[in-house]
Amino acid sequence: MSLQRKIRDKNLINVRIVSMDAELQFTVPRTSYGRDLLDVVYRALGLRETWYFGLQYQDDKALFNWLKENKPLLKHSGLSLDGCLTFSLLVRFYPEDVSEELVQDITQHLVFLQVRQSILDSHISCPPDEAILLASYDLQIKYGDYDDTNFEPGALPIEELLPLNILQQYANTSREAWENRVRQLHVDNYGFSRAEAELEYLKVAQNLSMFGVGYFQISNKKDSVVYLGVTAFGLNIYDKNDRQTPKINFPWSEIKNVSYEDTKFIIRPVDKKVPTFSFYSSNLRLNKIVLDLCMGNHDLFLRRRKPDSIEVQQMKLHAKEERARRQLERQKLLKEKRLREELQREKLELQRQLLDMQEEVRQANEEMNRCHETASVLSEKAKYSEEEATLLNQKALQAEAEVQKLKLTVLRSEEERILMEKKVQEAENIASQMADEAERCAAEVEDFRREMLKAKMYEKMARDRLMEISSTSPSPRFAVYEKVDSIGSTHSIANGMMMDTEKLSAEIERERLEYVQKSRNFQTQLNELKTEIEIIKSEDALSPFYALDVAGMRKEKFATLQKASAGSTKMRISHFENL
Structure with a gap:
């Protein structure tokens, strides 16, 4: 049993096939031809458009050669027979028009991988504008539709998207500038499936002058x-x-x-x-x-x-049906995705509105609390004002009673003054009469000596009485003046209290007007903020960075x-x- 296994092992060869995105290992008989190995590889990959591809190997002189279909595997010149045979699955012949000739998705994918690597390695020269457009398709293939949550600034792998010679040639251009340009074009690729993005990539690449040469x-x-x-x-x-x-x-x-x-x-x-x-x-x-x-x-x-062969016609028909089916599925998925995005946007909008309403309620509560506080202060002031008014009213009543008393006193003093003036006038009249009488008596001194002495005695008595009257008559006048001064003082006190009451009322009215004005200003600010938000919502999105005329390039x-x-x-x- 062991001998048979050794014999079987000697009749087999280990082969390793390296493609652009995978690695396969096979065991084939030593007598196999090139076509036998190719058939094994193509069946493993499900590849039917085999005429574009070939297996390449490096010989002992470091030259690259293609595996021949009609030649035994071990008779290829320069092929090392030590250990495992290594071949690379590569595109050998390129189509004239990728959109018309590439039928299978696996064919398109393998062509895309090789063309993309050739562009990144600068084996195919690519201008900067086309390189940025190709990079946007590359992002669509790798990550799908653009989502700003997945791409933070500085996280875009620019070195894996643009050729190295372009980055070196435009070394003064910042990484952020490259990212912004690629991201703007990536947004325009919304809805492309991987196969569609690969096809768009190849349609641009086939117009490059070094493509397929x-x-x-x-x-x-x-x-x-x-x-x-x-x-x-x-x-x-x-x-x-x-x-x-x-x-x-x-x-x-x-x-x-x-x-x-x-x-x-x-x-x-x-x-x-x-x-x-x-x-x-x-x-x-x-x-x-x-x-x-x-x-x-x-x-x-x-x-x-x-005309296409039966096999190619069947492949194209099957591919057309498959792509139509996938197109319907993709449209359905896009519709559901847009619906989910719309629901998500509505949810976010409702959440935003809820937050706005909560903020408005909070502000309204704060304003209401301030109003309550203001009302409480105003109530306290009104109570104090009412007490002050009551006190002032009482004082006013007291002052009025005092004024009435003063008026009565003034009236009595006035009557006494008039009476005294009348008595003084009478005394003056008597004094005048007595003076006249003395003059007549002086003329008759000699004749009426006795009457003169008697008149002198009467004159003395009159003078004494006059002096008595003169000394007592000013008192009522001075009392009247003091009463009048007291009444004026009482009036000034009452007037001061009335002025304090009017001042407090004016202060309460002024604070009420200030509160009304603040409420109007707050409402005006809210309206202006809402207007600004609506203006921001209605701003149009920026237009794409640029678009390339692919047909013009071709x-x-x-x-x-x-x-x-x-x-x-x-x-x-x-x-x-x-x-």
């Missing part, structure tokens, strides 16, 4: 070094310092046969009147690689211009090829040989 260094009869470019459309001749713009183009429709003799490569045109032309390479093995590449591209060029590429194909085949051959 295999370059080989050759020389013409004058030993002028140029580059040969083998493409799906034909053969291009490039200047050694410019591998983007072809100098001469030979479409496959003008080429009948391609062959080589040692290091000489011979191309035979379809037009028999046009002579063959040739170029030279550095070694024989390079000519074999160029010949295989030319034959494969030429066969596919002719195949595209024939027209420009074909215009370049058409210019390189201008003139007859004979003229272009002469031009090539005279370079």
